[in-house]
Amino acid sequence: MKRSPLFLISFIILAFQFSEALPKFATRQGAKCQSCHINPTGKGMRSTFGSTYGREELPMASYKEATDIDEYSPALNDFFTVGMDYRTLFFYREQSSSSSFFQMQGDLYLDLRLNKKFRIYIDKGLYSGFEVFGLAKVLPLDGYVKIGNFVPSYGLKMDDHTLFTRSGQEYSTNPGVIQGIGASATGLNYPKGLGFGQGNEDTGLEVGFNPSIFTINIGVFNGMNGGRGGAVDKQTKAVVVRADANIQTDVVNFNIGGSVYNLPTDGGPGKTQILGAFGVISYDNNLTLQGEYDMITTHNSSAPLNRLVTGNILYLEANYLLSNGIDLKFGYEFYDPNLNRKDGSATRYTIGAELFPLTGVEIRPLYRINQENPTDFKNNELHVMFHFYL
Secondary structure, three states: OOOOOHHHHHHHHHHHHHOOOOHHHHHHHOOOHHHHEOOOOOOOOEOHHHHHHHHHOOOOHHHHHHHOOOOOOOEOOOOEEEEEEEEEEEEEEOOOOEEEEEEEEEEEEEEEEOOOOEEEEEEEOOOOOEEEEEEEEEEOOOEEEEEEEEOOOOOOOOOOOOOOOOOOOOOOOOOEOOOOOOEEOOOOEOOOOOOOOOOOOEEEEEEEEOOOOEEEEEEEEOOOOOOOOOOOOOOOOEEEEEEEEEEEOOOEEEEEEEEEEEEEOOOOOOEEEEEEEEEEEEEOOOEEEEEEEEEEEEEOOOOHHHOEEEEEEEEEEEEEEEEOOEEEEEEEEEEEOOOOOOOOOEEEEEEEEEEEEEOOEEEEEEEEEEEEOOOOOOOOEEEEEEEEEO
16 A cells, blocks of 8 residues: 555644754744855855854864964955855665765856846756856845846755755666656656756746845746757746745744646647645754655656646755754655556655755764665665765
8 A cells, every 4th residue: 555645744743833954054043045155045155144153053163273264265356256066975775785975966156146136047067957047136125136047946945956856766676666756667757856966957937035034936938948848949937936924932933825827738739737735844953854755747748649747746845953063964765657557656864864964964874774666675875975065
């Protein structure tokens, strides 16, 4: 019988009633994404506040004084600033008893301020994906206009692009069986994940507003990469809407919101539609719970009669700040790409930690337990990610 995530949804709702990556850091500080990043919707180059937080609050205190640079700043002058994220992954796969190093990321960020209201932002990585856009903060309610090529604002922006709520796995851990992370022997090809991670940039226009505790982003895109379908010169366009509320109290901070992605199919019966809800809660600035639930409807051209296929994804994560520089982590993911089938679902458990021994240095050891329905074979993984950031 297919594992249901409903009991876990109930659990996290109860935890919200009694009980703060990236989203967890923002919620711990009671801040919005645009407080820490140049990009108003998060991800990429850090702002002055975000850079200061990363240098002053994250590292272990024992090494900070001995290694920090006095009067450090990534700004080259008043109008040109640089940044960087570099991630190398070592992983071990139980299924094949093999290990390897993988260069996950090597992004260089450039921020060019043309005047007080307008800037050009560039994020160029090692591989095919890149972001480049013009950003004008000229709208009321602390609003902005953004136009260019970038990842649509949907759900929680996590830095682990292998999450099902982002791009999903880079490879299939169970070839020949429908499990939501690769092609199946039946010929029904399901997406690896939602398609909002690194390399899923799309070209379009986005506007955003930040009245008081609320944030709303509305984007119109070609529906080309991040939408997992579509093409240039289509009559239809992908529309993405994301809204959230950021609430603070003396002990608890939380952020709760929802997202919608809709891409009609030109000349066809179907569409791609994703509806999601997310939340992050921080208790006493050390315990953080975050989660996202998404319902996915896709027009599957390889399915009989080109029918619509409905699936769902649940992502949960708990973090506990043991001490400065040591964040313990437990994660749960469930992905069922087709609710009409009894097989094909995938479940993953992740246990590990985020360690910040020095300023600008993170080491993230994780052990991931993979389970697919209906198979039951050993395909767990060990990940050790080395992250250097500016």
